[in-house]
Amino acid sequence: MHLSRNLLSGKSKYLLTLILLLFISAICVAFSINRSDDFDIARREILLRRIGHELLLQSGDSTSRVLPVKKIAANEYQIMFENKFTFQPDSLVNTTRRLLAKDPLAGDYVVNVLNSGNSSVAYGYAISQNKKDDIVACLGRKQPKASYMINIQFKHTGISTVKNRYILGSLPFLAFVGFVFLRSVKPRRAAPTDQNTGMLTLGAVLFDAKQRQLVINKNIIDLTGTENRILRILALSPNETIARNRLQKEIWEDEGVIVGRSLDMFISKLRKKLEPDPNINIVVIRGKGYKLEVS
Numbered sequence: 001m002h003l004s005r006n007l008l009s010g011k012s013k014y015l016l017t018l019i020l021l022l023f024i025s026a027i028c029v030a031f032s033i034n035r036s037d038d039f040d041i042a043r044r045e046i047l048l049r050r051i052g053h054e055l056l057l058q059s060g061d062s063t064s065r066v067l068p069v070k071k072i073a074a075n076e077y078q079i080m081f082e083n084k085f086t087f088q089p090d091s092l093v094n095t096t097r098r099l100l101a102k103d104p105l106a107g108d109y110v111v112n113v114l115n116s117g118n119s120s121v122a123y124g125y126a127i128s129q130n131k132k133d134d135i136v137a138c139l140g141r142k143q144p145k146a147s148y149m150i151n152i153q154f155k156h157t158g159i160s161t162v163k164n165r166y167i168l169g170s171l172p173f174l175a176f177v178g179f180v181f182l183r184s185v186k187p188r189r190a191a192p193t194d195q196n197t198g199m200l201t202l203g204a205v206l207f208d209a210k211q212r213q214l215v216i217n218k219n220i221i222d223l224t225g226t227e228n229r230i231l232r233i234l235a236l237s238p239n240e241t242i243a244r245n246r247l248q249k250e251i252w253e254d255e256g257v258i259v260g261r262s263l264d265m266f267i268s269k270l271r272k273k274l275e276p277d278p279n280i281n282i283v284v285i286r287g288k289g290y291k292l293e294v295s
Helices: 002-058 089-100 157-185 225-235 244-255 260-274
Strands: 070-073 076-080 085-087 109-115 121-127 143-146 148-154 199-202 205-208 213-216 219-222 241-243 280-285 289-294
Touching (some): 213 260
Antiparallel strands (some): 085 143, 109 121, 280 289
16 A cells, blocks of 8 residues: 555656646747747848848839838738839749748748739739749739839748747657656656565565565575565665665664674675575665665
8 A cells, every 4th residue: 555655656746747847848939939930020021121122123223212011910011112113023023032031931922012002913923832833923024113012921821830840849859858757756666565475576586574585596595584674674665775774773773782783794694695686786875875776
């Protein structure tokens, strides 16, 4: 019953630690995504102004201004100009494609050149990440000089794709950290024991605490009363450090005399009796006590 409670407690601590780790990681990823999105959106607006700048230069205008880029919807922007200009559709398509290739959030988008007076569409085209899906028409036909504004609408999945990339990129790290926590907080399993017979299994060794015997490879090794008590304390908490003063107190307190060297002597004798199984060893934890290591 005590063993079951310990295992349940260990598992609960592990689950709570893992949940907390994932929660903190999710918050960190969300903050990093938001910060990255804000930066990329600000950078996108500069790229859009650059499109307007190059378009004016191509029409022979190097003095009039590109007005502030206006965000008219969640994923739609409008580039406006101070003066009238003319443009070549080929140049506009190539310019937007070249500059927006630098935008990590830009996947598919639609460009519409509108007449400022009545918002009618003077020219338009659609660009896709898959070039076979591009919709571009009327190339080679120079557009008349007029007052234009350019609307660029981005497909919403562009931002989602970047977020997915961030999240997927963080999964290997989360898996590694989770593995480290699993190894560090996974509860140690105590040696199986039969409460009625006093039998404990330690690797390939059968420890009969009632009969004061070890059974190793069908060979029976007898233990003294003191050796039996020391090994039982260690065996009930395998792979855990047992304080030296605890062993001395539990073994010799009733006798009224505690001799420090006596413990070392009995530990040495127990080591020799456990030697047939290389997977079991009693090690000294300097300054603390002893540990029964069971591989």
